[in-house]
Amino acid sequence: MxxxxxxxxxxxxxxxxxxxxxxxxxxxxxxxxxxxxxxxxxxxxxxxxxxxxxxxxxxxxxxxxxxxxxxxxxxxxxxxxxxxxxxxxxxxxxxxxxxxxxxxxxxxxxxxxxxxxxxxxxxxxxxxxxxxxxxxxxxxxxxxxxxxxxxxxxxxxxxxxxxxxxxxxxxxxxxxxxxxxxxxxxxxxxxxxxRFSEEVKVVLVNSMVHHSLASSEYNVRREQCEEGVKLLRAVYPGINSLRDVTSAQVQQQQHLLPAKVYDRCLYVTQENERVEKACAHLQRNELKAAGALMFASHQGLSKLYEVSCPELDFLAELASQRPEVAGARMMGGGFGGCTINLVETGKVEDFCNFVQEQFRQRYGVVPEIYITSIxxxxxxxxxxxxxx
Missing domain, CATH: 3.30.230.10 (Ribosomal Protein S5; domain 2)
Structure with missing residues (x-):
């Protein structure tokens, strides 16, 4: 290049x-x-x-x-x-x-x-x-x-x-x-x-759905989070953002929040907690435990934050079936784009072949795959x- x-x-x-x-x-x-x-x-x-x-x-x-x-x-x-x-x-x-x-x-x-x-x-x-x-x-x-x-x-x-x-x-x-x-x-x-660069490869699988972060939905999510903070401030006056509350506190105040706003706030607070847990697992070389949090992150992005799409959900589900995959989830703003998968190095080719064939059968297109390094x-x- x-x-x-x-x-x-x-x-x-x-x-x-x-x-x-x-x-x-x-x-x-x-x-x-x-x-x-x-x-x-x-x-x-x-x-x-x-x-x-x-x-x-x-x-x-x-x-x-x-x-x-x-x-x-x-x-x-x-x-x-x-x-x-x-x-x-x-x-x-x-x-x-x-x-x-x-x-x-x-x-x-x-x-x-x-x-x-x-x-x-x-x-x-x-x-x-x-x-x-x-x-x-x-x-x-x-x-x-x-x-x-x-x-x-x-x-x-x-x-x-x-x-x-x-x-x-x-x-x-x-x-x-x-x-x-x-x-x-x-x-x-x-x-x-x-520390896992020899054990696993970071494999990105493209859903082949082109996303646009400039779409109104991205900014809508931000507005919903801000609305949640304003409503939660009635109970927790010192908060400035969702960073200042826990998922347990959001659940305790569910009655204060419109359903969609509640879902958005619950996802963000849970995701913050997952990041901190993932770092602790990585420090202890516990890749599978960190990967389990990635799978949970995808579920939150799909069900609570609603920024996934059927193709991304299908790719995450395929990854969850494979023993060589430590963790997987959609990555990025959403509405398309890639899943990120931590795949055992010796099984990358098997994983790629499986995913591409299953996706082709479901959607009639072969997804692009990128094996990346940090x-x-x-x-x-x-x-x-x-x-x-």
């Missing part, structure tokens, strides 16, 4: 680019907890967005996306939302400007192998890669956490997805062979070595004097 991006950049812009590699992410457990100030357990993976980028000495930003064959441009002055993938670049540049950074015009070519809409957060990879590239080219010296916040703000205000910070955080803070426990309130984080976060891969 890097050589392809360099060749395309040279052809289009006739000079040498800086190369930035920006990963997708997995999340072992802790879904839809980030915007509720809870806990998540993500990692960066070997599926990546690649930027070839250089300053151009103008007031215009030009980008060519190899994955779509499209070219788009925007001026640095009066940036407004609009467009498809270019919207994410606009958002990053706009919020860099809002924070006082003097962004200059640039040319870039973007490619990558993160499947779009599969729940691996290609959008955060696009945002983080651009922030890393511009910070390097322009000497901004931005902290990784500030870059993550800029990416989150870009997502909120340009495509209009009120996401938490997990995706951007994982993209920028990833560490090879480690998962990260992130407290989404304090933004404190801790690395946990994933890698470092966004970084400059090849530095040149890529200036105007």
């Amino acid at each position: 890097i050589s392809t991006a360099i060749a395309e950049f040279r052809k289009r812009f006739n000079r040498e680019p800086l190369i930035v590699s920006s990963p997708g992410r997995i999340n072992l457990i802790g879904e839809h907890t980030d915007y509720n100030e809870g806990f998540v357990l993500p990692a960066a993976i070997d599926k990546r967005i690649i930027y070839a980028i250089a300053l151009n000495g103008t007031d215009t930003c030009n980008a060519h996306a190899l994955f779509s064959g499209e070219t788009a441009s925007f001026a640095l002055e009066n940036i407004v939302p609009g467009g498809d993938w270019i919207n994410y670049l606009k958002g990053v540049v706009f919020h860099l400007q809002q924070k006082g950074y003097e962004v200059k015009g640039f040319d870039c070519v973007i490619t990558g192998d993160i499947p779009i809409g599969a729940g691996m957060s290609s959008s955060a990879a696009v945002e983080g890669g651009l922030a890393v590239g511009l910070s390097h080219l322009l000497g901004f010296n931005i902290s990784r956490m500030e870059m993550a916040r800029i990416g989150q703000l870009a997502e909120h205000t340009f495509p209009g997805v009120k996401c938490g910070i997990m995706d951007q955080f994982a993209n920028l803070h990833g560490k090879k062979d480690s998962v990260m426990l992130l407290d989404c309130r304090s933004l404190e984080y801790q690395y946990f070595p994933f 890698e470092d976060g966004a970084k400059v891969e090849l530095a040149t004097e890529a200036v105007a």
Whole structure:
């Protein structure tokens, strides 16, 4: 991918680019907890967005996306939302400007192998890669956490997805062979070595249902959680988010909450508790126990939070039948995308063949499967004097 991006950049812009590699992410457990100030357990993976980028000495930003064959441009002055993938670049540049950074015009070519809409957060990879590239080219010296916040703000205000910070955080803070426990309130984080990289593979199975996080349902879930907090505050006046209550407290106050709001609050509080339990199991090398929490997470996402779909439920059910699978669940915002499966290394081929055949029989399509590894976060891969 890097050589392809360099060749395309040279052809289009006739000079040498800086190369930035920006990963997708997995999340072992802790879904839809980030915007509720809870806990998540993500990692960066070997599926990546690649930027070839250089300053151009103008007031215009030009980008060519190899994955779509499209070219788009925007001026640095009066940036407004609009467009498809270019919207994410606009958002990053706009919020860099809002924070006082003097962004200059640039040319870039973007490619990558993160499947779009599969729940691996290609959008955060696009945002983080651009922030890393511009910070390097322009000497901004931005902290990784500030870059993550800029990416989150870009997502909120340009495509209009009120996401938490997990995706951007994982993209920028990833560490090879480690998962990260992130407290989404304090933004404190801790690395946990994933000691099972020889024993199990992280296998992602694509439901082949394209999801859109910009769909109204994602933001509806956030609003329902906020409504729950307001109602629970009548009993627990000090709370600011669902992070501040336990699942037992939510159950005690069920009578206060509309049925759907109750389900959403119960799921989020239970999921936060599952993340903390999973970390304890991982520290003790108890993979099966951690995996059981993943299966429980899927049930909560499907039945209480209602962000699954029949295809994802079918894939999770197939995984639960296989002794070589320690744990599995849907991953990402939902309504499509992938399941994440922890599969015994020697049985990966058997698992993949079984799942693909069963899914083909049910839905008439063979699901794509990605066997991933846990890698470092966004970084400059090849530095040149890529200036105007």
